[in-house]
Amino acid sequence: IRAVANDEVEEAREVISQVPGLEEAQLERILGIFKDTQEVSHQVRQAGGLHVVGSERHESRRIDNQLRGRAARQGDPGSSRFFLSFEDELMLRFGGERLKRFTNSNILPDDVPIDFAMVGRIIESAQERIEGYNFDIRKNVVEYDDVMDKQRKAVYAERKQIVMGNTDALDEKIDQAFAQNISELVHNYRENYVGFIRAEVERAVMQFTTDATDEVLLPPVLRRLRGFLPGIAELDPDELAELRPDRLIERLSKLAHENIEDGTNLYQLLRATSRFIPLMPSVPNIAVQLASRRSGHLQAKENIKLEFVTGVRAVFDKFLSNFAEDADLESIWQHAENQIDQAFAEFNAERQSSEGLRRQQEEFRQTVAGALNDLLQDSLSALPSDSLVEALQTYVASEREVWRERMGEEKFQRIQRLILLTAIDREWQDYLTAMDDLRREIRLEAVAQRDPKVEYKRRSFQMFQNMRANIDEAVAQRYFVDLQNHQTVLAREESFAAVREQLSQAGYQVVQRQNGKGAELRRDAPKVGRNDPCPCGSGKKYKHCHMKQDEAARRGRAPGAAGRQKAATGKKKGRRK
Structure with missing residues (x-):
C-alpha cells in the first residue's frame, strides 16, 4: 500500500513476488481503490475542500480552533464559519445585552446576519473570561489536592520504610511510639497535672453546655470526670448545678490540688501506664491450683508464693535497679513483700467449699493487687520525672528483647510490621474520611471573612499531626497485647500441626x-480386616x-516408637538374666 501511494508500482509487484500469500489480484484492487480516491480528492478540491459550519461557540477557544483545524489539514483547502444566537449560553452570560442594544440601534432586518469585527472581539473576550474562571477553578482544586498529596506521600513513604526496613528501623519506630506516650503521661500526671486536669474539665463542661441558655448538663459532666477527680463524689450536686460554666470549671479544677496532696495523681499515672506496659505479673489463682490437690496444700502454696515473689522481685529490680538508691529500693520492697507474705499466710484451702475458695481467692487477689499497686506507686514517687521516663523506656526495651528471644527474630519482625502497618492503615482511613468532611465544610469559613484555603491548610496540618500522635498511641497501646495474642495463636497452630503430623503418621x-x-x-486407605483379601x-x-x-x-x-522398642528389648534381656 505504501508503494502504491508513492506511485512505485514495480516495487509493489516485487513485494508480492517475495511474500507468500499475496496475489496479483490484491495489487489490482489496491490500484483501483487508489485511483477512485484520487478522483474523489480532485472533486473535493474543486468544491473548495471541507467546509465546517459551527452552530455555537465553545467556552474555550482551543475547542473552536480544533474544529476549524478539521477544515484545512496539511495544507488542504477548506473553510469554517460559526453562526451564533443571542440565546446561546455564551452570549447570555457575556455580551448578549450589549449586542442586542447595538442591533436595536442599527435597525437591521432579521434575515441579515450580523458580521462585524466587534462581535468577534466580544465573543473572544467572553471566552477569555470563562477560560480564566475555569483556570481559577482548576487551580483551586489543585491547591486543595496538593495538601493531601504531600500528606499521602509522607504516609506511603513511612509504610514503605516499615515494609522494607530492617530490625533497627522497626525497633526505632516502636521506641518512638512508646517514648511519645510515656513522656506525655509523665508530663500530664506529674509536671503539669493541674493544667491537664483543668483542660479535661473545660472540655467536659464545654461539651455538655447548651449554647442558647448557657446551661450545663451536670450528670454527664460528673460521670466523665469521675475517673480524674475521685473527690467529685463528695460535692453537692445541687450546689454545682447552680454554678455558671466558668465558675463550675474553677470549682472542679481545685480538686486537682487535693489529688496531688494524697498521691492520687501517681495512682492515675500507674493505672494509665499499666494499660499498655505489663509492669507486674498477674496475681496467681491459688484456689484453682490447690483445688485439684488432696494433700500437700501448704508446700504447694509455698512453691506458688516463691515463684510469684521471685517474678515480682525480678521485675522490680529490672525497673528501678539503675535509677534509685539501694536503700530506697530495699525499703520499698520490704513493705510490699510483707503484704504479699501476709496475704499468702491468710489463704487457707483446707476443708473449704467451692464458694469459700472463691471468696478467699477474691480477697487474696485484692490484697496482692493492692500490694503491687503500692509497690509501683512508691517506685514512681521515688524517681524524678526524667529518670522515670528513662526507666519506663528501658523497661519496655528489655521486655521487647524478652519477646524477641521467645518468638525468634523472623516471627518477631513480622509481628512488629503487622502492628505498625495495622495502626497506620486504620488511622489513615479515618483521616481520609475526616478530610472529606472538612473539605465539604471549609467553604463556610468565607462567611466569617476567612480564606477557606488558608483555614483548610491550617486545620489539615493539625489533623495530620493528631493522626500521627494517634498512630503512636495505637502502637503503644496494642503492642504487648498483640504480641501475647500472636504468641497464643502461633502456639495453637504449632500444636495443631503436631497433631496433624501424628495423625498422618x-x-x-x-x-x-x-x-x-x-x-x-x-x-x-480403607480399613482392611484380618481375614479380608490383602x-x-x-x-x-x-x-x-x-x-x-x-x-x-x-x-x-509413631513418635517415641524407637525409644519404647529399645526399652522393651532391655526389659526382656533383663528378665532373661
Whole structure:
C-alpha cells in the first residue's frame, strides 16, 4: 500500500513476488481503490475542500480552533464559519445585552446576519473570561489536592520504610511510639497535672453546655470526670448545678490540688501506664491450683508464693535497679513483700467449699493487687520525672528483647510490621474520611471573612499531626497485647500441626468439613480386616500377607516408637538374666 501511494508500482509487484500469500489480484484492487480516491480528492478540491459550519461557540477557544483545524489539514483547502444566537449560553452570560442594544440601534432586518469585527472581539473576550474562571477553578482544586498529596506521600513513604526496613528501623519506630506516650503521661500526671486536669474539665463542661441558655448538663459532666477527680463524689450536686460554666470549671479544677496532696495523681499515672506496659505479673489463682490437690496444700502454696515473689522481685529490680538508691529500693520492697507474705499466710484451702475458695481467692487477689499497686506507686514517687521516663523506656526495651528471644527474630519482625502497618492503615482511613468532611465544610469559613484555603491548610496540618500522635498511641497501646495474642495463636497452630503430623503418621488425615465448621478424621486407605483379601492382590488373607509389615511400619512412624522398642528389648534381656 505504501508503494502504491508513492506511485512505485514495480516495487509493489516485487513485494508480492517475495511474500507468500499475496496475489496479483490484491495489487489490482489496491490500484483501483487508489485511483477512485484520487478522483474523489480532485472533486473535493474543486468544491473548495471541507467546509465546517459551527452552530455555537465553545467556552474555550482551543475547542473552536480544533474544529476549524478539521477544515484545512496539511495544507488542504477548506473553510469554517460559526453562526451564533443571542440565546446561546455564551452570549447570555457575556455580551448578549450589549449586542442586542447595538442591533436595536442599527435597525437591521432579521434575515441579515450580523458580521462585524466587534462581535468577534466580544465573543473572544467572553471566552477569555470563562477560560480564566475555569483556570481559577482548576487551580483551586489543585491547591486543595496538593495538601493531601504531600500528606499521602509522607504516609506511603513511612509504610514503605516499615515494609522494607530492617530490625533497627522497626525497633526505632516502636521506641518512638512508646517514648511519645510515656513522656506525655509523665508530663500530664506529674509536671503539669493541674493544667491537664483543668483542660479535661473545660472540655467536659464545654461539651455538655447548651449554647442558647448557657446551661450545663451536670450528670454527664460528673460521670466523665469521675475517673480524674475521685473527690467529685463528695460535692453537692445541687450546689454545682447552680454554678455558671466558668465558675463550675474553677470549682472542679481545685480538686486537682487535693489529688496531688494524697498521691492520687501517681495512682492515675500507674493505672494509665499499666494499660499498655505489663509492669507486674498477674496475681496467681491459688484456689484453682490447690483445688485439684488432696494433700500437700501448704508446700504447694509455698512453691506458688516463691515463684510469684521471685517474678515480682525480678521485675522490680529490672525497673528501678539503675535509677534509685539501694536503700530506697530495699525499703520499698520490704513493705510490699510483707503484704504479699501476709496475704499468702491468710489463704487457707483446707476443708473449704467451692464458694469459700472463691471468696478467699477474691480477697487474696485484692490484697496482692493492692500490694503491687503500692509497690509501683512508691517506685514512681521515688524517681524524678526524667529518670522515670528513662526507666519506663528501658523497661519496655528489655521486655521487647524478652519477646524477641521467645518468638525468634523472623516471627518477631513480622509481628512488629503487622502492628505498625495495622495502626497506620486504620488511622489513615479515618483521616481520609475526616478530610472529606472538612473539605465539604471549609467553604463556610468565607462567611466569617476567612480564606477557606488558608483555614483548610491550617486545620489539615493539625489533623495530620493528631493522626500521627494517634498512630503512636495505637502502637503503644496494642503492642504487648498483640504480641501475647500472636504468641497464643502461633502456639495453637504449632500444636495443631503436631497433631496433624501424628495423625498422618498413623494413617489418618484431617479434612475440613464442607460447611466450614470443624474438621473430621479420615483414613488415607480403607480399613482392611484380618481375614479380608490383602490389597496387594496376592489372593491371600491380609493376616497371612502384609498385615505384620503394615503394623511394624505404623509402629516405626509413631513418635517415641524407637525409644519404647529399645526399652522393651532391655526389659526382656533383663528378665532373661
